[in-house]
Amino acid sequence: MSFICRFAPSPTGPLHIGGVRTALFNWLLAKKNKGKYYLRIEDTDKVRSKEEFKKQIISSLAWLGIKHDGEEYIQSKNIEKHVAIAEELLKKGFAYKCYCSEEEINQQKEKCKKQGIPYVYNRKWRDAEDLKVPNDVQPVIRFKSKISGNTVIKDLVQGDRNISNSTIEDFVILRKDKSPTYQLSATVDDHEMKISHIIRGDDHMINSFKQKQIYEAMKWEVPEFAHIPLIHSENGKKLSKRDNASTLEDYIKIGIMPDALRNYLLRLGWSYKDKEIFSKQESIDLFNLEGVGKSPSKLDMSRIYSINETYIKTIDENELFKYLKEYALNYQKPFDQSKEMTILKSLGFLKNKAKTLHDIWKNSQYIIRNKIDIGSEEKKLINQLSTKIIGDFISQYEKLDKPSRENLELIIKSLINNYKTNFKNVGQPLRIGLIGSKFGPGIYDIILSLNKDEVIKRLKDLL
């Protein structure tokens, strides 16, 4: 059996985290089964579709490492075909022209609202040979949904889903301006692209019942369906654009790495035994639809941070630096070239205190900045004793040929002895002088990561 999957976003906004997961699952299933994964841009909403969103979606997916096969498919380029199918359905008696004006429909909706009953189109023009066709109304074409019987979808995630056909209204497939609607376009394109598995959010369940009827009317082979549960925000509702971490960009901005997000999204609603960390290859090998749960899952930021932290600590440092550089370039300031080597060499300890690229970037600021700003809290900690200690430290440090952890340790120990004090009273003033904060990397790491002149200069500034 061949696996041809697709992800079909509409370019009406930035890519949503739920959409990212849908794309991921489609891609994973296609790759696992050596099939194809296509990207289709559903831009038939002429008003809301924007070129910039299309570009953003494509680049977001590229950032995550989800590459589609072939060129991206632009739905609007196939409109003529969609219209032709609408005409064909009309000719074959599976669709009909509806001359209800928008006012008429709105009136009906109002009426239903008043009576407190749900609105369903009344199928007025379904079998209307004797109705007089108004000449001031452009008709829409509606699909003639089945009135009796049931439709069953053998959903690969949800199991058998059964719905009474009477609950499906005669949906519009061609608007009054002769443009196709989603139900039609998506179905025609899925058929033309020979999509074998449609994996999409659970919010499309009803659409699948509608679209299945179109497949059957056209005598097309019906694809397999899998409706994956939606991702809910931390307060349990469907994720909306208002949630502050809902677009991919939101995560990139705070310094989440692509593999970490991929891993998080994979494990959200899917599991494989007790395994938590999956390399890209492992996720392809191990992914399956059977492991996808049926209930929606809530987004958990602390989990995202935690997985990101794991990746920061385990990936190759050159690769990590690549991500860090990109992050700095896009969301902070590009690194000064002369500082790059120092940062790369210091990554070993900078990354130990970081959950995000932003944290690493923050930790590396003392290397980047030439002038150290000392916080007001920290200034209070610099007293007579500490300036004396720093002074002593400088004179001993200056004499060192080549500073090393060992000889630095000797100096610090002698200072502790001479001043009959503890490490804290020696280390803290030094840290404040060198990085401006009492929090930060280990003092030896700091000193060794900076030039000897720079260390002396910074410490003298403190005196």
Add this chain to the structure above:
RNA sequence: GGUCCCAUCGUCUAUCGGUUAGGACACAUGGUUUUCAUCCAUGAAAGAGGGGUUCGAUUCCCCUUGGGACCGCCA
């Protein structure tokens, strides 16, 4: 409101009739450590409720409760 669906620690989940209900994140405590962290150890934490079926139910069925999705000439 109508239709459909879901239900194990706070969160993501394991269990596919017999388990001291397991793991991970978060949380708490202790230890290591030169600060903050890391790291290590330990702990607290769950089968929504009620009926069945069964020798035995978290697991199968029904009801209740709670939660969700859909209900556009948007996609």
